[in-house]
């Protein structure tokens with residue numbers, strides 16, 4: 664992972680590249696409910712793409728299709744040009760897609776390192792350590808992940824129970840880094856955080872971008888997405904309803920797309 668141009672820089676310099684994640688014509692029905700209809704999404708390396716929309720617009724369903732929890736009824740999902748469907752949550756990881764869902768799935772009785780490696784522990788490679796874990800290596804990697812994310816967590820051995828909600832979000836994000844992913848999907852990472860905690864988590868998201876990852880950010884907060892995202896994709900009634908530059912678009916245009924009013928600043932597909 665290298666520090667390179669952010670998508671904001673690339674866009675300003677007129678540079679383009681093939682998307683890391685390419686979703687095309689994805690549909691998903693739940694009985695008579697059309698949760699996603701013909702949805703497209705591109706995410707590049709070094710890019711944060713926010714998915715916004717009203718309640719029931721299809722944001723979480725799209726996140727779940729990308730993360731392998733839902734099978735789409737139609738369409739394609741490609742990572743680095745390779746078709747990855749059908750996806751399971753396990754195969755998504757092996758294709759470099761890692762997701763942080765809203766429940767975080769952390770264990771309060773464990774410390775930060777144990778949470779980061781929960782279910783993906785590193786076994787010891789020492790000769791007579793059969794069945795033991797490589798605690799030193801896991802702690803050292805956990806420390807690295809926290810540093811890369813610019814975390815303010817004092818130690819990788821801090822018990823989870825001592826962390827704020829924002830720091831817990833950081834642990835959940837750090838956990839996605841274990842498999843060296845290419846794409847991170849974050850479902851409402853700031854939804855229940857204070858202003859200070861939100862700023863910390865937005866900083867972690869910026870760090871993911873500077874590490875070269877592609878980030879899909881599902882959010883209800885236009886302030887958050889405008890401060891951290893490169894592009895904003897609006898879903899409305901399960902369909903694409905506008906693609907906006909986060910730096911050049913005002914609230915009114917994005918709200919118009921969310922609510923269905925016409926707008927002058929959409930990026931043509």
Ligand SMILES: Nc1ncnc2c1ncn2[C@@H]1O[C@H](COP(=O)(O)OP(=O)(O)OP(=O)(O)O)[C@@H](O)[C@H]1O
Nearest residue numbers: 693696697698716717718719720721722723724725
């Ligand atoms: N497992 C499911 N079974 C049946 N219907 C579902 C299921 N998941 C989502 N839906 C429906 O699909 C539509 C899109 O839901 P989704 O949760 O993706 O929207 P959302 O944009 O994430 O909304 P919110 O912001 O309220 O979380 C809704 O009508 C929802 O009721």
